Amino acid sequence: MYVILTSKPGQFRTEAGDGLKPVETYDYLFCGRKRAQFVIAQIEGEPKVKIVDEAFPASVNLVPSKFLPRFDSLEKARRELQSLAGLGALDVSLERI
Numbered sequence: 001m002y003v004i005l006t007s008k009p010g011q012f013r014t015e016a017g018d019g020l021k022p023v024e025t026y027d028y029l030f031c032g033r034k035r036a037q038f039v040i041a042q043i044e045g046e047p048k049v050k051i052v053d054e055a056f057p058a059s060v061n062l063v064p065s066k067f068l069p070r071f072d073s074l075e076k077a078r079r080e081l082q083s084l085a086g087l088g089a090l091d092v093s094l095e096r097i
Contacts, residue, residue: 002077003068004084005039005049012053014039019047019065023074026094028085038085038094040077043070 002023007013016022020041028036048062071077085094 001043002071002074003041003043003065004071004077004081005041007037007039009034009037010054012051012055015050015052016041017047017050019043019045020049024078025097026081027097029093029095031091038081040074040081043068 003020005014005016005020005022016039020043022039022041024040026038026040027034028038043065047065049065049068051061051063053059053061069080071080081094086092
């Protein structure tokens with residue numbers, strides 16, 4: 001099973017911990033500027049996802065992974081990411097890093 005983790009620079013970041021193994025990472029670019037980063041991660045069990053709020057004052061939340069949509073295959077997660085990113089609209093792109 002796979003999940004998509006999202007981070008937005010200057011706002012929040014999502015960290016993969018135990019039970020989450022990053023597989024692919026993408027930068028989301030709007031008009032050539034990085035606006036977000038997506039990580040497709042393989043998930044095992046029911047881990048908690050660490051979300052770090054980067055705004056002042058910084059805070060850390062552990063969110064149960066049961067709230068994340070899951071995908072049966074890496075290909076299905078990639079298709080969902082393309083759908084989320086709105087590829088084909090405006091000046092948007094995903095760059096695999």
